[in-house]
Amino acid sequence: MASSIRRGLFAALAGFTIFICLCYTGLALVISYVTEDMLIDHLLKREAAAMTVHFRQHGVLKQPADELIHAYADVDALPPVARAQVAAGHERAEIATGTGQHYHLRTLDLPGGQRIYLLADVQPLLVVSKLFQDVGGLLTAIALGLIAAALLLAYLLSRRLVAPLQVLAQEVRSQAPTGPVAFSGRHRRDEIGYLAQKLSTTVSELHATLNREHAFTRDISHELRTPLTVMRNTLHQAASRPLEAQETALLQSGLDEMASTIDVLFALARAQHIAEELVDLRGCIEESLLRLLDDTDRLQLHLPERLQVLGNRQLVMLLMNNCLGNALFHGGAGARLRLSFADGVLSVENSLDPARAGAMQGFQHGQHLLRRIADAMRWDLGFHAGAAAYRVDITPLRAH
Template sequence: MQARESLRRRIVVAFVSFGIVLSLFFAVLAAVAVEGIEVHLVDNRLAEVAKWALPRQAAGLAVDLPSGLRFHRGGAIPLSLRDLPPGVSDVEVDGVGLHVLTGSDAAGPYVVVDHESDYEKIELVVYSLFAAFFIGFLVFAAGLGGFVARRIVNPISELADAVGRGGTPLPGLERKDELGILARALAAHTAELRAFLDRERFFTGDVSHELRSPLTVIMGAAEILMANAASETTRAPAERIYRAAHEAAECVTVLLLLARAPELKRLPLVDIDAIAAREVERYRPLVDAKPVELGYDDGPAFAIQAPAELCAAAIGNLVRNACQYTAQGAVSVALGAGRVVVEDTGPGLPAAVRETLAGHGATAHAIPSRGSAGTGLGLSLVLRICEYLGATLAYEDRPGGGSRFTISFAAAQPAPISRDLNASLTGH
């Protein structure tokens, strides 16, 4: 997960943003308060001094003020303090800050000067304390946000990891808060999905096992008919029955394999080069009576850990469909670096199927079967086999017309120098 998308980061940012907004709010309040205190302590003080000194000075009495305060009238006003606007002014004379109240009455202008006010120092202390509070509050907000984020995000991460690993029971089931509700909902949904998958796997396995016996009987009877056929009119139907039963038996084997958990790392390597060449030769009779050339281009040999029957079914289904639906031209099977490419000059796929295959998120259930003869194996099952093997099935229009299917094996390895294909097909 990217940092900007992290829930933990969002929580910390929210706490810090709250701290900044709250600090700015208090900063405005503090500034207003400081200005108000300044008016009360300084401006009102100067006004009180002027109110006390003016009548005494007019009566000819001595104006004795506390240290730091001065009263001047008329010509006694220093030149630097003349021509100031009426009211309280902050001026600096010879590097000394002064608060000056300027006014006038019937006797002429006057000024009250506060030479030694400590209010600027008090302001500096107040603002310094507020800056320290601001920084400390931000650090506290970030720490509190990180603590809250860990308390919230860590259980979610543990729950997500447990769901990803398929572990049971899930953590947090005993909690009474929303995380507990989420954990219990995930546990119930996971159990429902697991039960559904088990039912589907058991059903597929049971049906496949039940079909094996009658298919074996059919193939045996067809072999007897072929061996004892007195004429071609009897032998040809017997051969069709045998081929259909044999392909149905292969389909049953594929379904049985797909019903099992994909533990591919425990399987031996199978040579994809040998399987592809075998499937090409197997379906060559489909184009013997048509103006279609079936070719095989050998390439870099590679092998994968997988059931050989599944690899043969995926590649063979594409080759068979290409041979069946190509009326003239060519069908080619080529080996590349970790991939098998099947091309034909046939009519191509329907637009809906082509768009589904080209789009992201295509699944086996989203691809309608193309109706290959006899076995019922279609593109949906090919895609399901690819998903089982960790491979990808890609489709594109062939330049000049036709189809191009590419099966890419992510776990491809260099093929051994020699391998017994029959042993691979039996899984030994």
């Protein structure tokens, strides 16, 4: 498409150039011939005025002073071509013949009703025709050279004007689906720069949308497989015997985990459209603990009275609910929970039940999802597994 634009622009510039050249050439010819005719007419007019003055003063007809002009008192004495013009009623005429003569005819009415005819053979005065005969080849060569130069300039201008568009089109064509978006023309201060900026923004947003869609699809497959498998196995056993209370609780826990996971995934899919704000992290922690924890004797809380961080309240609540929910569930019924904040790091630690040593402990399940939540808010996460406890360190983005 870019090359067709260049061809179209070159054709327009070339056509306009040739049109201007032809117009100016025609205008120059018209001006030359008009000037030549005006000069000859002025000579006849001046000769007619002189003959009229002489006739009034002396009463006799004076012959023209210019040897190219002849005065005829009788129309029959005129050359046939001139006589035909007079017979047609023309008082002034320009007559070209095929024998080399070129006449200018002018009728003069003298006092007393006498009419004479001034006929000038102006062939020696036709400078324009003589000029084209002598140097017409040179003038034609110069004109063709100027047209060629103008066409070359039009070609160079078309290349120069369309080159930024070609570069932009090539960059768009070679843009990788997951590569960085950086068009070279975005710093230009013209329409191409504006177009490059808009394209860059649009492609970046499209890449981000596609990445979120791929991440959502991947996370749905990864995070929901485990609880679905547990629930499917439990329900399979229910076909042969009634479910025990522990198995019912496991099903309920799986449903709660799936609901929480889906909430997180949808929030992450919309993360780029969620505004960043000041959030009271301690308030979010307390709200999550009130919902998840019944026995406060298992809890140790070492937090400042107010803990302002930069993030999104919905994502912060999802992060806290998942961290604390995992800690309480995987740590076992007797697990103790300790939350502390020091040096800008929030530490969430749960003790491990030795009887559940073979099971998944603490935060090992769902780490990828927790990292996705933290990355969406530009927070850092660190996981530390020990023999008697499991700890996650959360480094939130602090307000300055």
